[in-house]
Structures are given as C-alpha cells and as structure tokens.
Amino acid sequence: MVPQRLWTKDFIGISLCNFFLFLAFYFLLVTLPVYALKDMGATAGQAGLLTTVFLLAAILIRPIAGQWLERTSTRLVLIFSLALFTLPTFLYFLADSMPIMFTVRFLQGLGFGMTTTVAGAIVSNIIPKERRGEGMGYYVMAANLAMVLGPFLGLTIMQNLGSSAMFVTNVILAIGGMIAGLSLKLPKETKEILGPISLHPSGMFERSSVPISFIAAFLGLSYAGVLSFVSVYAESLDLIAVSSYFFVVYAAILLLSRPFTGRWFDHYGSNVIVVPCVVIFAIGMFILSMTTTPLMFLLSALLIGLGWGTLFSTFQTIAIQDAPSTKRGLAIATYLSIFDFGVGVGSFVVGIVIAGIGFQSFYGYSTLYILVGLGLYWFFYGRKIENRMTEQVAEK
Structure with a gap:
C-alpha cells in the first residue's frame, strides 16, 4: 500500500502559517519588554506582564475557539482569528502608554490563541491518518524553528534599526501568516447543529x-x-x-x-x-x-x-x-x-x-x-x- 502524500500544498501552507505566527510571537517576546523598559519607562514588573497578558488571553479564548469550530465554518474561524492576530500589530505604533500596550497585547493574544487552535485542527485533518505522528512532528517543528529565529531576528533589528523597524517587521510577519493561511483550500463542511457555546468545563x-x-x-x-x-x-x-x-x-x-x-x-x-x-x-x-x-x-x-x-x-x-x-x-x-x-x-x-x-x-x-x-x-x-x-x- 502506497502511503498517502504528506507534503501537499495545504500542509505546506498551514505549516508556513504556523511558522509566521510563532515567528511574530517570539519576535516580540524578547523585544517588547526591552522597548517598554527603555522607551516607555515601564517597570520590570510591567515589562514582564506584557507576556503574561498575551498568554492569559490565549489561554482564555482557546476553549471557546474550539467550540466555535464545532459550530461554524473552519475557514470563517480561520479568517477571523488571523485578522484578530494581524490587526493589533498596527496598533503597536499608537501604544504610547502601558495601559494601551496591555490592551493591544491582550487583543493579539486572543488572536494568537484562536489561530493556534484552528490551525491545529486544520492540520490534524489534512495529515493522512497513517502519517499523523510524522506530519504533526513537522508541523510543530515550524514553531521550534521560529523559537530560534524570532529572538535573533527581533534583537538584531531592534539593536541596528530601532523600534520603528521592529514594529514594521512584526506587521510583515503577521501578514505573511495571514497570506499562508488564506491560501488553504478547505473542503466544504456540514456542521452539526449544536446549542450555544458552553462555559461549563x-x-x-x-x-x-x-x-x-x-x-x-x-x-x-x-x-x-x-x-x-x-x-x-x-x-x-x-x-x-x-x-x-x-x-x-x-x-x-x-x-x-x-x-x-x-x-x-x-x-x-x-x-x-x-x-x-x-x-x-x-x-x-x-x-x-x-x-x-x-x-x-x-x-x-x-x-x-x-x-x-x-x-x-x-x-x-x-x-x-x-x-x-x-x-x-x-x-x-x-x-x-x-x-x-x-x-x-x-x-x-x-x-x-x-x-x-x-x-x-x-x-x-x-x-x-x-x-x-x-x-x-x-x-x-x-x-x-x-x-x-x-x-x-x-x-x-
């Protein structure tokens, strides 16, 4: 029996989407606290909270995003989540105080949590069942590579080109993830009619x-x-x-x-x-x-x-x-x-x-x-x- 293809256009597309998503995440993970300390006069505690607020938003939204996927079109959820992750990247240019910066981080954290959830669901359906371990390994490896490249790219740009170039690059990375995600050709789905989203565990x-x-x-x-x-x-x-x-x-x-x-x-x-x-x-x-x-x-x-x-x-x-x-x-x-x-x-x-x-x-x-x-x-x-x-x- 010939194994089904793993490296399809859609698998490559969702893996690239995952790569850009995590590249943008790690890019700001190391640079934003430095920017807050040096350019915004934030305390060390406030700088640390920038990551906490982002991840808290992602954690809170994921169970809701998972239920939403059961009830509506996967492509619709993907488009909404990519937009929610990308649009706040433009707001960093306007964040001139820590409360505004926390708000922007929370909004982008919501987009990050939703996108990682829907992308994970998409890739699990794209990968042939008999190659799921192999395929999921390559998919997660995209995030591992971003973990290495993101901090290096972020610190290099910030130190050599300044904070404006840092935020412009962050916008480009988020748009790259959106383009990769929107390139997917997802099959038409028939969703089971379920009740409203539950907040019960x-x-x-x-x-x-x-x-x-x-x-x-x-x-x-x-x-x-x-x-x-x-x-x-x-x-x-x-x-x-x-x-x-x-x-x-x-x-x-x-x-x-x-x-x-x-x-x-x-x-x-x-x-x-x-x-x-x-x-x-x-x-x-x-x-x-x-x-x-x-x-x-x-x-x-x-x-x-x-x-x-x-x-x-x-x-x-x-x-x-x-x-x-x-x-x-x-x-x-x-x-x-x-x-x-x-x-x-x-x-x-x-x-x-x-x-x-x-x-x-x-x-x-x-x-x-x-x-x-x-x-x-x-x-x-x-x-x-x-x-x-x-x-x-x-x-x-």
Whole structure:
C-alpha cells in the first residue's frame, strides 16, 4: 500500500502559517519588554506582564475557539482569528502608554490563541491518518524553528534599526501568516447543529485529551526553567559567548531527527518515542546541571532538544488521536490551554525555586522530576498502549 502524500500544498501552507505566527510571537517576546523598559519607562514588573497578558488571553479564548469550530465554518474561524492576530500589530505604533500596550497585547493574544487552535485542527485533518505522528512532528517543528529565529531576528533589528523597524517587521510577519493561511483550500463542511457555546468545563475541554495535556504541562515545567533562565545560567558560568547557540543546537537536532521520530511513532506507537525521549530529556538536564565547559553546555542543548522537542509534538499527536474528528479543534484547544497554563505558572514557580536553591540544584533535581513524569505517562498511557500492541501482535 502506497502511503498517502504528506507534503501537499495545504500542509505546506498551514505549516508556513504556523511558522509566521510563532515567528511574530517570539519576535516580540524578547523585544517588547526591552522597548517598554527603555522607551516607555515601564517597570520590570510591567515589562514582564506584557507576556503574561498575551498568554492569559490565549489561554482564555482557546476553549471557546474550539467550540466555535464545532459550530461554524473552519475557514470563517480561520479568517477571523488571523485578522484578530494581524490587526493589533498596527496598533503597536499608537501604544504610547502601558495601559494601551496591555490592551493591544491582550487583543493579539486572543488572536494568537484562536489561530493556534484552528490551525491545529486544520492540520490534524489534512495529515493522512497513517502519517499523523510524522506530519504533526513537522508541523510543530515550524514553531521550534521560529523559537530560534524570532529572538535573533527581533534583537538584531531592534539593536541596528530601532523600534520603528521592529514594529514594521512584526506587521510583515503577521501578514505573511495571514497570506499562508488564506491560501488553504478547505473542503466544504456540514456542521452539526449544536446549542450555544458552553462555559461549563465539560463543554470547554475535550475529556480524552485532558490526561496527556496535564502530563505535557507537568514535564513542560522543567523546560520552562530552560526557556526562561538558561541564558542567565550561562552568564553565571561565564559561558555567555555560547549561550546564543543553545537554541540553534536545539533546533538543528530537531531538524535532523524529525524524519525518523515521526515515522517511528506511526509504525510502532507512542511508547517507542516517549520512553527514550523522557530519559534523554532527563540526561540533558543532568548534564546542564553539571556544565562547566561550552561543550557540555551545547551537549545538554542537543539532548534537551531531542528529548523535549520530540515529546511536545508527540504529546500533541496523542491529544488529538483519541478525539472524534469533530472534536479535534477542542482537543487542540484543551492541549494548548493546559500546557500554556502549566508553563506560565511553572515559570513563576521555577523563578522562586531557583532564587532559593540556585541554578545547578534546580536543573539537577529536574532530572528526578522528569523521571516522575515518565511514571505518570506510563500509568495513564504507556501500559495501556503496550497491552494494545501486544494484543495486535497476538491477533496477527
């Protein structure tokens, strides 16, 4: 049997849309706090709230966006969400006070949350079922690449061309995502007639996706300590010269490994990917805690990238595969909302813990914490999948 095509025009289009969306997100993630501090006279707390307000809006809107997808045209939701993400990029030029800036960030956060939800639902329907692990891996990799390029591009433009050029570039990136999204040829749909959007938890979350979402959030707390503090840690070790290469190595190993890990998921199930990748993630954190040289620092980046980078897309695939096709949008919303909430809270908690015990102890203890996460995965999923695979082999 010849496998169905993965790299269709629509798959490339939605992946590019995802890439531009996250590129614009990471572009402002590192530059906007600096702009607020230097050009708007904001306090450090206000600068930090710019990210919190954005992510809070995304978390709040996703369950609603997931339900909206069940009730109306996917293309209509996509157009509305892309517009809601793009239009606020023009308002940054007018934001001359912190209250206005918070308002603009909240509005764009709503657009970000809606667009990531609808794009995730679209890609899950575009990818052939037998290549879902592979396809979702490539789709998520677009966001991983944006995580590397966004901060580099943002800081380079801001330092060399100024804040006006920074905001112009942000507009261009958002429009790029809109063009890619509007290029999709989505099939006509017949939506089931449902009642009004529910604000009850049972209607706002896809039940089958909740356990794996919490496991992802649990493990993501350790990664939050890397994402938020690895550059500060590198500076404390006098490794600032190589700190900028951490996420470059992270992205490079994802590019090299993605063609294999996604296919292995599709052929052998999630356990073959999750179990070794959790262990690799834990080893990477242990090496990071023991780092004294540039080589050890970059080796930890390679292992953390291979481990956590693969786990995130794998967990997202698991979150949608047990959900009914009509509930995939809600499943994506459930996964991303719980994960983002966990990482958002985790970043705050990690900051307090690091202040108390130091970087090396935190990364060292994270090794054990991650292995606890492996136990949770095995209890809720791994043993069931292992039994299912054994039964399938016995039937053959």
